Amino acid sequence: MNKKENILVLVGSPKGASSTSNSLGDYLISRLEQSGLTVGKEYIYKLVRKEEGQKKLLTKVDEAGMIILVFPLYVDCLPAGVIKALELIADHRKLKSHREKQGFAIIINCGFPEAQHNNTAIAICKIFSREVGFEWNGALSLGMGGAIGSQSLEERGGMVRNVIKGLDLTAQALAEGKHIPDEAVELFEKKFIPISLYTKMGNLGWNRQAKKYGARKKIKDRPYL
Amino acid sequence: MKALILDGTKSNNDESTKILDLMLEELKKLKWEVSTIVLEEKNIAYCTGCFGCWIQTPGECVIKDYEEDTVRKMVHSDLIIYLTPIMFGGYSSILKKALDRQIGRVLPYFMKIDGEVHHPKRYEKQQSLLSIGLLDKRDTDKEEVFKTLVARNAINMWAPFQRALISLNGEDESKFSNNFNNALLEVEAIL
Numbered sequence: 001m002n003k004k005e006n007i008l009v010l011v012g013s014p015k016g017a018s019s020t021s022n023s024l025g026d027y028l029i030s031r032l033e034q035s036g037l038t039v040g041k042e043y044i045y046k047l048v049r050k051e052e053g054q055k056k057l058l059t060k061v062d063e064a065g066m067i068i069l070v071f072p073l074y075v076d077c078l079p080a081g082v083i084k085a086l087e088l089i090a091d092h093r094k095l096k097s098h099r100e101k102q103g104f105a106i107i108i109n110c111g112f113p114e115a116q117h118n119n120t121a122i123a124i125c126k127i128f129s130r131e132v133g134f135e136w137n138g139a140l141s142l143g144m145g146g147a148i149g150s151q152s153l154e155e156r157g158g159m160v161r162n163v164i165k166g167l168d169l170t171a172q173a174l175a176e177g178k179h180i181p182d183e184a185v186e187l188f189e190k191k192f193i194p195i196s197l198y199t200k201m202g203n204l205g206w207n208r209q210a211k212k213y214g215a216r217k218k219i220k221d222r223p224y225l
Numbered sequence: 226m227k228a229l230i231l232d233g234t235k236s237n238n239d240e241s242t243k244i245l246d247l248m249l250e251e252l253k254k255l256k257w258e259v260s261t262i263v264l265e266e267k268n269i270a271y272c273t274g275c276f277g278c279w280i281q282t283p284g285e286c287v288i289k290d291y292e293e294d295t296v297r298k299m300v301h302s303d304l305i306i307y308l309t310p311i312m313f314g315g316y317s318s319i320l321k322k323a324l325d326r327q328i329g330r331v332l333p334y335f336m337k338i339d340g341e342v343h344h345p346k347r348y349e350k351q352q353s354l355l356s357i358g359l360l361d362k363r364d365t366d367k368e369e370v371f372k373t374l375v376a377r378n379a380i381n382m383w384a385p386f387q388r389a390l391i392s393l394n395g396e397d398e399s400k401f402s403n404n405f406n407n408a409l410l411e412v413e414a415i416l
Contacts, residue, residue, distance in 0.1 A: 013274060014271055014272060014274045015273070015274045019274070049271075075325055075327075075328065075381065076377040076381060077316070078315065079271075079272070079321070080324075080325050081318070083312060083318040083321050084318035086313060087318055112335075112341075117377075120314075120370060120373050120374045120377055123366075123370045124315040124370060127366055131313060199335035199336075199342060203335060209276070209280040210279070210283070213281040215282070219283050219332070219333070220332060221283045222284060222347060222348055223282075223284040223285050224284065224296065224297045224301070224348075225348070
């Protein structure tokens, strides 16, 4: 496997900079840059809506030695905008020949406590990688993504120490042109807090947020009946 | 018996038009009342991930476009049918745009189902799910992932019955029609 010096991080959350995906991406970028790599970042939802943005996306992908896609799980798979980006890349690559094999890795997070919800999305990305002729560099899969939010991992502190360790190992491996190591995958999948505590806090959190909008008593409404 | 077809294919595709016609024929034979939404023709924005459909206007997306009609029709159906080209084992972005915006059909809370955390249903009645995936040629990886995705969607959206059918380009039409008809009969059996 060749070392890839020019890396492109694609953030696939429609929430852009205010997302868990962006927090994970930013931490990884800082570590890759410390290894002397050039890393660029783009927000997919800013690019896929219009033709000009789509062209920019394809140019950026063409120029990159490695693409790292960071995104949230939406309804058991990739968000629509991310699928659109993959469709565009696949169509574009049918028309071009590519001498150097580009690397492709993903980091996915979901709001469910169990990372296993992400498995189907990972399988889809792996097939995409095969289909467009990228070199698959692996996947990091995170549950309890809602506990990170848009805060930086450093601000989140000890609770996310395994996530940080996993990203450190990943950055080191990718910088050396290697596959994401198993140890990083295992650290990422470790739960920050017990599932029962996460779901209890989550349920209280939904009530609190609905109250903010004056919708606490309507939270179980059935508007289309 | 009401069925809603969410057509997530691109226009001017002979294969998807043929499959859609075959589906409509079988549904008509079994006296289903059918509504078809050609998603590519509708103004449906991307989900912004704001969770407004859970905490701001519960059950309704805060973006007002054709998705509102789509979700209303979903809620009033007995069966939802996805029609999509299989993209890397998953759905097309056209179909997924509509699916990302329908999470108001479940509640935000967490609950365990068979040892795994999911969301409780919002409506008492839930819809069975048939998903028709179009493929140019046999690809067992894509087919397996597609079937898994449909099964996972069925768990999360509380579908009482689910089936994923794969249609290969140029495949015998009667084979598809038979499989589709059998799936419809299985849906009917639990209504």
